[in-house]
Structure formats: structure tokens, C-alpha cells
Amino acid sequence: MPANDRVVFENVSKFYGDVLGVNRVNLTIPPGITSLVGPNGSGKTTLMNLMSGLIRPTRGRITVLGIRTDQPDELFRYLGYCTQFDSFPKGFTGYQFVYSYLRLYGCAHGEAEELAWKAIERVGMVDAARRKIAGYSKGMRQRIRLAQALCHNPRVLVLDEPLNGLDPLARAEMIALFRAVASDGCYVIISSHILHEVDAISDQVILLSNGYVVAEGQIHSVRDEIREHPAQILIRCDRPRDLASKMMESEHTLEVRIHNDERGLLIKTRDADRFYLMLNHIALNGVEIESVAPADDDVNSVYEYLIGNDEVVR
Amino acid sequence: MTKLWWAQINAVIRLEMKKTLFARRSLWIYVLALLPVFLFTAHTVFTSRDRERSRHIASKSEKTLAYQDLQAIKPEMTSQEVIAQLGKPPLRFHWNEQRPLESGGSEEIPHESYHYSDGVNDLYVDIAEGRVSSVHLHQGYNLAQDSIVFAGVFQFFYLRLAIFFGCLGIFMNLFRGEILDKSLHFYFLAPIRREVLMVGKFLAGLLATCLVFVTSELLQILVFTWSFSPNLRDLYLYQNHGLAHSAAYLGITALACLGYGAFFLAAGMLFRNPILPAAAILGWEAVNPFLPALLKKFSVIYYLKSLCPVDIPSPPGMPALMSLLISNPDPVSTPVAILGIMIVALLVLYISSFQARRMEINYTTE
Numbered sequence: 001m002p003a004n005d006r007v008v009f010e011n012v013s014k015f016y017g018d019v020l021g022v023n024r025v026n027l028t029i030p031p032g033i034t035s036l037v038g039p040n041g042s043g044k045t046t047l048m049n050l051m052s053g054l055i056r057p058t059r060g061r062i063t064v065l066g067i068r069t070d071q072p073d074e075l076f077r078y079l080g081y082c083t084q085f086d087s088f089p090k091g092f093t094g095y096q097f098v099y100s101y102l103r104l105y106g107c108a109h110g111e112a113e114e115l116a117w118k119a120i121e122r123v124g125m126v127d128a129a130r131r132k133i134a135g136y137s138k139g140m141r142q143r144i145r146l147a148q149a150l151c152h153n154p155r156v157l158v159l160d161e162p163l164n165g166l167d168p169l170a171r172a173e174m175i176a177l178f179r180a181v182a183s184d185g186c187y188v189i190i191s192s193h194i195l196h197e198v199d200a201i202s203d204q205v206i207l208l209s210n211g212y213v214v215a216e217g218q219i220h221s222v223r224d225e226i227r228e229h230p231a232q233i234l235i236r237c238d239r240p241r242d243l244a245s246k247m248m249e250s251e252h253t254l255e256v257r258i259h260n261d262e263r264g265l266l267i268k269t270r271d272a273d274r275f276y277l278m279l280n281h282i283a284l285n286g287v288e289i290e291s292v293a294p295a296d297d298d299v300n301s302v303y304e305y306l307i308g309n310d311e312v313v314r
Numbered sequence: 315m316t317k318l319w320w321a322q323i324n325a326v327i328r329l330e331m332k333k334t335l336f337a338r339r340s341l342w343i344y345v346l347a348l349l350p351v352f353l354f355t356a357h358t359v360f361t362s363r364d365r366e367r368s369r370h371i372a373s374k375s376e377k378t379l380a381y382q383d384l385q386a387i388k389p390e391m392t393s394q395e396v397i398a399q400l401g402k403p404p405l406r407f408h409w410n411e412q413r414p415l416e417s418g419g420s421e422e423i424p425h426e427s428y429h430y431s432d433g434v435n436d437l438y439v440d441i442a443e444g445r446v447s448s449v450h451l452h453q454g455y456n457l458a459q460d461s462i463v464f465a466g467v468f469q470f471f472y473l474r475l476a477i478f479f480g481c482l483g484i485f486m487n488l489f490r491g492e493i494l495d496k497s498l499h500f501y502f503l504a505p506i507r508r509e510v511l512m513v514g515k516f517l518a519g520l521l522a523t524c525l526v527f528v529t530s531e532l533l534q535i536l537v538f539t540w541s542f543s544p545n546l547r548d549l550y551l552y553q554n555h556g557l558a559h560s561a562a563y564l565g566i567t568a569l570a571c572l573g574y575g576a577f578f579l580a581a582g583m584l585f586r587n588p589i590l591p592a593a594a595i596l597g598w599e600a601v602n603p604f605l606p607a608l609l610k611k612f613s614v615i616y617y618l619k620s621l622c623p624v625d626i627p628s629p630p631g632m633p634a635l636m637s638l639l640i641s642n643p644d645p646v647s648t649p650v651a652i653l654g655i656m657i658v659a660l661l662v663l664y665i666s667s668f669q670a671r672r673m674e675i676n677y678t679t680e
Contacts, residue, residue, distance in 0.1 A: 016676070049675065052503065053502075054499060054502055054503075054674065054675040055674045055675065055676060056672070056674060070671070072502065072504070072505060072506065072507065072508065073505050073506055073507045073510075074505070075505070076503060076504055076505035076506075077505045081503050083499055083503070085496055085497075085499055085675075085677070087495060087496040087497045088497060088500070089329065089333070089492075089495075089497050089500055090333065090337075090495065090497070091332075091333075100325070100329055100500075101500070101503075101504060103321075103325035103328075104322055104325045104326070104501070104504035104505075104506055105504060105505055106318045106321050106322055106505070108321075148503075
């Protein structure tokens with residue numbers, strides 16, 4: 001895939017006076033759902049504002065599908081941004097908010113009307129669309145912002161904490177919506193500090209801490225790169241004690257714990273690849289293995305290993 | 315591309331007009347714009363009441379009087395001569411004055427006051443001891459004087475204060491107001507060039523200010539000419555350059571909105587606190603007559619003063635410095651003045667477009 005089909009950050013830094021926003025960021029974001037994960041103040045919103053041109057980098061260069069971010073007339077034909085700013089033009093109804101955006105986009109009245117209703121329907125706001133935004137709940141405001149961000153069917157959808165204020169049902173609906181958008185080959189870039197949500201929906205993650213990118217890529221690859229922390233693997237089988245004794249023969253196995261129900265064990269190993277090879281041999285020798293699953297191959301664990309921060313909601 | 319830009323400018327204008335014209339915070343601008351209308355309406359009400367009274371007095375006269383008849387009455391004429399010339403006075407008052415004598419005691423001096431009218435102009439004649447002691451001829455209309463009063467209100471209140479502060483209120487808020495409301499990102503997230511957005515907002519501000527101030531000026535002219543009798547109105551409009559003056563006032567109002575609008579749009583983008591640039595621009599405009607010739611040209615009032623159709627004479631005894639503020643010693647021709655304002659406005663807008671491109675959304679620092 002050529003670079004101009006990606007969202008690219010080249011050595012990007014942003015300082016707010018003396019305060020660091022992000023520093024020396026080099027990123028290439030592919031299609032699919034990418035999550036920016038980090039505690040408050042880690043630089044997630046700064047990265048999003050940079051990629052949408054709302055702020056300019058102090059250093060470096062950013063392109064979205066090959067378009068420079070200081071060209072809003074080009075950029076926002078392909079990019080929709082659902083910000084965290086909880087303020088709207090005064091007196092607008094939900095429908096007017098989306099419709100006016102489409103008129104600014106250049107749509108004629110009929111087309112703007114059609115696209116606005118389509119987007120409003122996608123976020124489940126048809127009933128409330130004619131009401132003033134000032135009377136909306138936080139969740140409704142979030143959804144109408146989302147409708148505005150996706151009303152022009154952008155290829156890149158940037159969503160800053162998009163699930164904030166939504167009830168569980170609405171969260172599930174929105175996650176399904178993000179998946180649908182991503183499955184069309186679009187870029188969905190989400191920021192969140194709620195790790196289990198990110199874990200469930202992301203194709204790749206970008207971990208941020210204090211303005212620096214500490215890791216990026218698919219969660220599993222990121223986990224593999226963290227050599228100093230042993231991989232934890234959970235195995236469900238019929239004879240966990242036999243399996244444990246076999247595993248302890250390997251020099252890479254650091255710890256084995258038998259599960260209380262005597263139907264499984266947790267193994268900590270320095271070399272997950274060798275472990276899996278060994279497990280295949282053991283399985284061939286008569287131990288019936290029900291399931292094998294990495295126990296710390298998720299964003300939560302990766303984040304804890306890399307940053308060890310307890311600000312992130314788990 | 316141009317078609318798209320116009321569509322976007324149109325969309326921005328629609329959004330901004332609604333916000334600007336119907337916002338509660340714009341209420342003071344309407345009051346400011348309508349103040350001269352109230353002033354001229356009050357003037358018209360009073361003059362029409364006076365006129366009614368003059369007509370009533372004229373109807374009670376023995377003779378039909380003309381203005382020349384009223385002018386013919388001079389001091390030292392006897393009361394009989396006055397009555398012979400103008401007839402019995404329709405309104406007559408008399409009283410006695412107790413005048414002290416040098417020898418002590420006092421003598422009684424009879425006084426009379428006659429009030430005549432030709433239906434428009436009033437004559438007040440004071441008579442003491444049978445002779446005219448003083449004459450006051452009060453003209454119902456004085457076109458030249460009324461025109462100067464109108465021009466004075468226009469130049470010193472409407473142009474320099476009402477339009478100035480009205481433009482400040484509207485144009486400064488186009489960007490600054492949205493930064494304070496934290497809603498500017500709505501525009502910045504749309505696929506619209508910042509320059510196009512700026513032009514759209516500027517045109518919306520210009521339309522709004524023109525709508526408010528040109529309408530007010532039109533009302534002022536209507537009310538002002540309404541105070542004249544139909545004959546005098548025709549005389550003023552068609553033979554005394556009244557129509558041309560009215561058109562000039564309306565045009566100057568629109569040009570003032572254009573010029574001040576450009577300055578205040580730029581100030582709203584460049585400064586967080588509007589008071590400082592407003593004070594600076596107000597000061598700059600005020601000291602314009604004292605500036606060197608080159609610097610004078612970078613001002614709005616310099617060109618507007620040249621376009622004003624009626625010169626306001628300095629009252630006798632006024633200090634030279636103050637006279638400079640009123641007079642316009644080196645006016646430029648009308649085409650140069652119009653072009654000058656347009657060039658200054660375009661120059662300011664061009665500089666503002668760089669700032670528009672550089673603007674960031676960073677509400678927390680505002």
C-alpha cells in the first residue's frame with residue numbers, strides 16, 4: 001500500500017509554549033480500527049487535532065492519504081472528526097447541525113438533507129433530531145457529533161473518546177458502526193483511555209505516554225516485542241499436572257500455576273514460539289488440550305508492561 | 315472551484331446572518347443605530363406641533379401675510395404702523411412695567427407683545443410705550459441650518475461612534491465570539507478554505523451592518539425630510555441636492571461598514587481582548603487630521619470625510635486644533651475616496667487571510 005494511502009506522521013512534535021504535547025512522533029496508520037491509548041495528558045487529543053489540522057505541528061510533517069493537514073478544503077473531503085469539544089453553534093437543532101455542515105461541504109439543499117438524515121439514522125437520533133442541541137443529554141450530544149463526523153462518508157474517521165457518555169446499549173451500537181465503517185476499508189482512529197473497549201474493537205493500537213509513542217502495531221505484535229516481560233499462556237486440559245511437569249523441563253519456562261479446578265494451568269515463558277512448538281509435541285503424546293490462549297496478550301497488559309500507569313481505566 | 319466557493323460563502327453567510335441579526339448580544343447595536351432616528355423623530359414631532367400652532371395663528375389674522383410682510387416690521391415703528399401693516403395681532407399680551415425714577419417713586423410703562431404668523435414663520439413684536447422695542451422673526455424652516463445639523467449628527471455621532479462601535483460589535487465577534495463560545499471548530503472541520511470562510515464571515519458582517527445602519531440612515535433621511543412641508547421637501551430633494559445628499563449618506567454608511575468591518579475583523583482574529591485594538595483604531599481615526607499625508611491614507615475616516623456632502627463650519631472662536639477635527643483641509647475626489655476605502659479594506663482583508671490560515675483551535679489558552 002503506498003504511503004499516500006496512509007495517515008503518516010513524520011517526526012512530529014507539538015509544543016504549547018513550554019508544555020509538551022507530543023514529541024518526535026513517527027507513525028504510519030493503516031486502514032482498519034486504530035486506537036490511541038494512553039492516560040489523560042498523554043497526547044491522544046493532540047495527535048488527533050494534529051491529523052485534522054486544528055493545530056499545526058511545531059516540527060515535522062503530517063499527511064492524511066497524501067494530503068497535507070494545512071489544506072482543510074482537501075482534507076475534510078476525506079476526513080471526519082468527532083471532537084471532544086462539547087460546544088455547538090448556538091440555537092441549532094441536531095438536524096441543523098449536521099445539515100449546515102453538509103452545506104459548508106458544498107452539498108445542495110436536497111443532497112444535504114438526504115445525507116443528514118442518513119447519518120442521523122445511523123447514530124439513532126432520528127426522534128431527537130428536531131430538538132435543540134442545548135436540551136440534549138451528554139450521550140445525545142456525542143451521537144450527533146458522530147453523525148456530523150460521518151455524514152459525508154469520509155474515508156478517515158477520527159473519533160476522540162467516542163464512547164464517552166453513552167449507555168451500554170449505545171456503546172455496543174457504536175462499536176458495531178465503527179466495525180462496519182472499518183470493514184469498508186476505511187480508517188477509524190479512536191482515542192480511548194478505557195482499555196477493555198479498545199481491546200475488543202481495535203485492529204491496531206498506538207500506546208502513548210507523556211507525549212511519546214511507546215508502542216504501535218497489532219496488539220499481539222506489540223506484546224511480542226516486550227521481551228522483558230514473560231508471556232503468560234492459559235491452557236485448559238484434562239491433565240494439567242502432567243503438562244506442568246513437562247513444561248518445567250524447558251529452560252524458557254519460568255513459572256507454572258495449576259488452576260484451582262484442576263482443569264487448567266497458567267504458564268509464564270520467555271519464548272512463546274518455542275513454547276507452542278513444545279506444546280504440539282506434548283499434545284501428540286496424549287494430553288487432551290481443550291484450549292490455549294494468551295493471558296496477557298491484550299492492551300491492558302501491554303499498557304501495564306510498557307507504562308505501568310494506573311490512570312487508565314481497565 | 316469558484317462555484318463551490320460561492321456555495322460555501324453562501325452557507326457561511328446564512329449561518330452568520332442568523333447568529334448576528336438575532337443574537338441578544340447585538341441588541342445594543344440596534345439601539346445605537348436607531349438613536350438618530352429617535353432624535354430626528356422627536357425633532358419632527360416638535361416642528362410639526364410648532365407648524366400647527368403657526369397655522370392656527372395665521373388663520374386668525376385679519377390679513378393673509380407673507381414672509382416679506384413679517385420682515386418689514388422694524389424697531390421704533392409705532393404700534394399703529396405695525397397694525398396698519400399686518401392687521402390686528404391674532405395673539406396679543408400686555409403688561410405694565412414699574413420703572414423706578416431717579417427722583418424717587420416709579421412710573422408705569424405699558425408693554426405689549428404681538429404674535430403674527432404667515433403659517434410657517436412666526437413674528438414676535440415687543441412694544442413698549444407704543445413703539446416697537448424688539449422684533450424676533452422665528453423661521454419655521456431653515457434648510458441650510460437643518461442640513462448642517464443633519465450632517466453634524468451624521469459625521470460626529472453616526473459615522474464616528476454608532477457605525478464604528480456597531481462594526482466593532484459585529485465584526486470582532488465573527489471569529490472572536492466563536493472562540494469564546496468554543497464553537498469555531500464547527501467551521502474548521504469543514505472542507506472549506508480558511509480564506510473562503512473569512513470572506514463568507516466578512517460578507518455576512520457587511521450585510522448585517524449595512525442592513526442595520528443603511529436602514530437606519532434611510533429612516534433618518536425619511537424622518538428628516540418628513541419634517542418639511544411638501545413644497546419645501548420637493549425644493550430640498552430636487553433643487554437643493556437633497557436626493558444626491560441622501561444617496562451620498564447611504565453610500566458613505568455602506569462604505570464605513572466596509573472599511574471599519576475589515577479593520578475589526580482583522581482585530582478580532584489578531585487580538586484576544588477587543589478593547590485594546592478598538593481603542594487603538596478609535597485613537598488612530600481621531601488623530602487622523604494631525605497625521606502626515608502618507609499615514610492619513612491608512613484610515614477610514616480620511617476617505618469618508620471627503621465623501622460627506624455637507625461641510626460643517628467651525629463655530630466662531632473655536633480653537634484651531636478643534637477646527638481641524640471638524641474641517642477637512644485636504645479632501646480627495648469622490649472616486650479616489652471610494653477606491654481608497656476599498657483598497658484599504660482589501661489590504662486589511664488580505665493580511666487577515668494569512669492569520670486565518672494560521673489560526674489554531676486551542677480554546678484552553680483563550
